[in-house]
Amino acid sequence: MKVIERVHYKYTxxxxxxxxxxxxxxxxxxxxxxxxxxxxRINFWVIIYIVEGQGYHSIDxxxxxxxxxxxxxxxxxxxxxxxVNPEVRGYIIHINEPFFFSMNGVGGDRLLEYIDRxxxxxxxxxxxxxxxxxxxxxxxxxxxxxNIVDSTKFRLVMSLFESFILSINPQVSPNESVFISKTYxxxxxxxxxxxxxxxxxxxxxxxxEMMKLSKKTINQSxxxxxxxxxxxxxxxxxxxxxxxxxxQGDLLNYEIADIxxxxxxxNMTNFFKRYEGISPKKFREQRDxxxx
Numbered sequence: 202m203k204v205i206e207r208v209h210y211k212y213t214x215x216x217x218x219x220x221x222x223x224x225x226x227x228x229x230x231x232x233x234x235x236x237x238x239x240x241x242r243i244n245f246w247v248i249i250y251i252v253e254g255q256g257y258h259s260i261d262x263x264x265x266x267x268x269x270x271x272x273x274x275x276x277x278x279x280x281x282x283x284x285v286n287p288e289v290r291g292y293i294i295h296i297n298e299p300f301f302f303s304m305n306g307v308g309g310d311r312l313l314e315y316i317d318r319x320x321x322x323x324x325x326x327x328x329x330x331x332x333x334x335x336x337x338x339x340x341x342x343x344x345x346x347x348n349i350v351d352s353t354k355f356r357l358v359m360s361l362f363e364s365f366i367l368s369i370n371p372q373v374s375p376n377e378s379v380f381i382s383k384t385y386x387x388x389x390x391x392x393x394x395x396x397x398x399x400x401x402x403x404x405x406x407x408x409x410e411m412m413k414l415s416k417k418t419i420n421q422s423x424x425x426x427x428x429x430x431x432x433x434x435x436x437x438x439x440x441x442x443x444x445x446x447x448x449q450g451d452l453l454n455y456e457i458a459d460i461x462x463x464x465x466x467x468n469m470t471n472f473f474k475r476y477e478g479i480s481p482k483k484f485r486e487q488r489d490x491x492x493x
Contacts, residue, residue, distance in 0.1 A: 224343070274316055
């Protein structure tokens with residue numbers, strides 16, 4: 202049976218830094234192959250910076266091709282797995298949520314907003330030449346992180362990371378209108394409620410009632426930040442959870458439907474076929490064909 206494990210953030214230094222950076226080749230060489238090339242659901246963020254090489258990375262059951270000059274962003278609560286290629290060079294960053302909110306400068310909300318904008322498009326092309334600012338910054342982050350001796354040193358790492366995010370996405374700025382308004386605040390509130398209640402509440406109207414905001418306001422927020430309607434966002438979250446259960450292979454359709462709040466298994470099947478384009482059975486068959 203193929204089980205999708207939930208992976209929690211692990212502290213790798215004596216200090217609870219909520220941040221880790223390591224070289225990709227070192228990461229592949231020191232992590233058990235069986236644990237990183239299978240699907241895992243993470244409760245932190247992952248940023249992978251590709252300096253050299255190419256390959257594939259699986260995020261929420263979709264295979265994304267990457268190459269030199271790509272940044273891969275995996276969001277909290279997503280399912281991902283590595284297609285291990287020891288020839289690929291670059292860096293991998295793990296970020297636990299408290300890290301974002303211990304920042305000054307641009308601030309954690311703005312950096313999280315940038316990461317959220319990668320929803321559905323996790324591959325971000327950047328200039329990784331030796332002369333580029335972002336390449337210089339990520340190498341400085343790696344060097345300073347490797348030599349952390351006190352909190353002052355870590356503040357430098359945090360400052361460098363903020364600058365790194367700005368360097369790969371100049372649109373993130375303290376004056377960006379999305380932050381002057383409540384657009385992103387509304388999106389985050391909606392996202393958090395969907396994460397908690399998607400099994401029980403599947404319409405925008407229900408979240409509108411909980412948030413005391415109009416459906417139009419919620420839709421504007423989701424479209425502004427992640428480029429989809431609020432209804433699409435709810436549907437995508439539910440589809441993702443169906444896929445997770447189907448991939449594990451140990452539950453029948455009616456059992457999954459019951460867990461996820463569908464009155465009948467046929468309702469779940471029709472929902473899945475409508476928005477995914479294939480039946481749950483076909484999806485299982487496709488996933489089983491990829492399991493080694």
